[in-house]
Amino acid sequence: MPGSDNSKAPIPTALVGFDWQADLELITTAAREAGRVALSFFGQSPEVWWKNEGQSPVSAADYAANLSLETVLRRARPSYGWLSEETDDDPSRLDCDTLFVIDPIDGTRAFIAGKNTWCVSVAVVHKGRPVAGVLVAPALDEEFAAVLDGQASRNGAAIRVSLAPSDGPLKIACAQDMIAGFQPAIRSRIERVEHVPSLAYRLALVADGRIDATLVKRNSHDWDLAAADLILSCAGGSLTDLAGEPLVYNRPDVTHSVLLAATNQVLPALLQSLTPIARS
Structure with missing residues (x-):
């Protein structure tokens, strides 16, 4: 959950x-x-x-x-x-x-x-x-x-995820155009992290507490995610779809929709803040 x-x-x-x-x-x-x-x-x-x-x-x-x-x-x-x-x-x-x-x-x-x-x-x-x-x-x-x-x-x-304050700045790695997908209350708190080319490494940065979250564009693959997903989970974070559900690997289709990875402390608020723009 x-x-x-x-x-x-x-x-x-x-x-x-x-x-x-x-x-x-x-x-x-x-x-x-x-x-x-x-x-x-x-x-x-x-x-x-x-x-x-x-x-x-x-x-x-x-x-x-x-x-x-x-x-x-x-x-x-x-x-x-x-x-x-x-x-x-x-x-x-x-x-x-x-x-x-x-x-x-x-x-x-x-x-x-x-x-x-x-x-x-x-x-x-x-x-x-x-x-x-x-x-x-x-x-x-x-x-x-x-x-x-x-x-x-x-x-x-x-390693452990960060202890991001409930009302403070949030270091989030995502494409510039995805920031508009958050509601204004969250958007004003975002400190956008410069693009990290490796998705797996980006998730590891969340696990290591160097960033608080990352929003992942659709069409990532099992091989981008599986190892980092476990590392993040064992560090106190989660990678989910935008319904808050964990990922299932080794399906016939190994691509995924838009995903969110974050500390368990801030994940619910980030999921609730995402607008239809981010979910499309």
């Missing part, structure tokens, strides 16, 4: 007996190696192609990092499904209770431009819910991680 602290929620009975900590250790090792692979291309003008009718760039670094992850993870967990931005979607993933959800480089545009705000995003999703997640941002020397019912961390140290 919006406004509640899910970080201490009991593990559902269906999840008892699974060693998600072992999976976290596995994906962390794999993500670090993929980060090293990607970093070897960073600033070296890697070859770039365009996909989705020329809307999205993909570089040689994306493919190399994806191959690194796939080689390690599919060998270690052959029964797990696979969903990656840089692998053709295999509908058989829908038959898997557990799968890896991968973005080998989240923030490819930043990567290509030589900006350091990109990361490797790896999650384990079980029955629609992230249960282990890691973000490795090698150009920033940062690593975020969480496991179900655990504490989110940055570089091994526990």
Whole structure:
């Protein structure tokens, strides 16, 4: 529920007996190696192609990092499904209770431009819910991680969301045109954060208390969100749709509508403040 602290929620009975900590250790090792692979291309003008009718760039670094992850993870967990931005979607993933959800480089545009705000995003999703997640941002020397019912961390140290005052300024990362989607009482409190190209890293900034919220435009994907969603939840925040509902992963359609991520303290007020403009 919006406004509640899910970080201490009991593990559902269906999840008892699974060693998600072992999976976290596995994906962390794999993500670090993929980060090293990607970093070897960073600033070296890697070859770039365009996909989705020329809307999205993909570089040689994306493919190399994806191959690194796939080689390690599919060998270690052959029964797990696979969903990656840089692998053709295999509908058989829908038959898997557990799968890896991968973005080998989240923030490819930043990567290509030589900006350091990109990361490797790896999650384990079980029955629609992230249960282990890691973000490795090698150009920033940062690593975020969480496991179900655990504490989110940055570089091994526990992190928590900010304690934003109920009536004070709110640091919100969103596109300039989305600010108009908030009612005036909230809009006047917003301190807009400069664009953060990686959506996963932006969510991690909320988890780390550096910003209070982010409003996400429609058409984000499972691979942008799954790892960061868990990290945010374990840090005392939530990522929801505009009805306040948590996200379900590994559906036939892996895209999402407009989303809001925030500390649990301010999420209800932000959701109530959103106008039809923001919801369209």
